[in-house]
Amino acid sequence: EAQVTQNPRYLITVTGKKLTVTCSQNMNHEYMSWYRQDPGLGLRQIYYSMNVEVTDKGDVPEGYKVSRKEKRNFPLILESPSPNQTSLYFCASRKHGNEQYFGPGTRLTVT
Amino acid sequence: SQQGEEDPQALSIQEGENATMNCSYKTSINNLQWYRQNSGRGLVHLILIRSNEREKHSGRLRVTLDTSKKSSSLLITASRAADTASYFCATDARGGTSYGKLTFGQGTILTVHP
Numbered sequence: 061e062a063q064v065t066q067n068p069r070y071l072i073t074v075t076g077k078k079l080t081v082t083c084s085q086n087m088n089h090e091y092m093s094w095y096r097q098d099p100g101l102g103l104r105q106i107y108y109s110m111n112v113e114v115t116d117k118g119d120v121p122e123g124y125k126v127s128r129k130e131k132r133n134f135p136l137i138l139e140s141p142s143p144n145q146t147s148l149y150f151c152a153s154r155k156h157g158n159e160q161y162f163g164p165g166t167r168l169t170v171t
Numbered sequence: 172s173q174q175g176e177e178d179p180q181a182l183s184i185q186e187g188e189n190a191t192m193n194c195s196y197k198t199s200i201n202n203l204q205w206y207r208q209n210s211g212r213g214l215v216h217l218i219l220i221r222s223n224e225r226e227k228h229s230g231r232l233r234v235t236l237d238t239s240k241k242s243s244s245l246l247i248t249a250s251r252a253a254d255t256a257s258y259f260c261a262t263d264a265r266g267g268t269s270y271g272k273l274t275f276g277q278g279t280i281l282t283v284h285p
Binding site: 064091093095100101102103104105108116118119148150152154157158159160161162163164165167 | 201202204206211212213214215216219259261263272273274275276277278
């Protein structure tokens, strides 16, 4: 089944404790993205990647890192999480010019 | 800043009525896409319309695109309670520094009352 998977689905952590949210897709898509969704602010792009080893900042990249060492994986790294990074995070992938497939979301709480 | 801006922000209708949502954008696009999101879940792709298309249909969905006005609309006909969700437009930028970037608007919350 074609899908985007994210792990973990739920995470509660403390300020400053490094964490990684994994994302994987099995559709051989070139493009992958990370978004955060907050009430009243809609869906905002954090980082995106156009292919292996090619990444670029989205609209809200501060406090996040990504890497794209393999085509199928696009992990999101929070080196030192802060409470303002409490949010619902979505990973997504697509072929250039086509529709995007979203993961189920990761709900992160930073205390 | 967000490329696509949806209007209205919220829409409440009765089952059987039609729902129309609008999206405006600012730069040149390859295509425009509409997505649906049920509360707290991942977005699901509904329909994609390319910049050289003016109208597209999929079941009860009808999408129009006016590139001269940089706007699109999504019409859901004969709405059902199960259509209750948030609807987002997304623009696939053409050229420049945003090449290939898919940017979402803030969405329209649709509530369909049985």
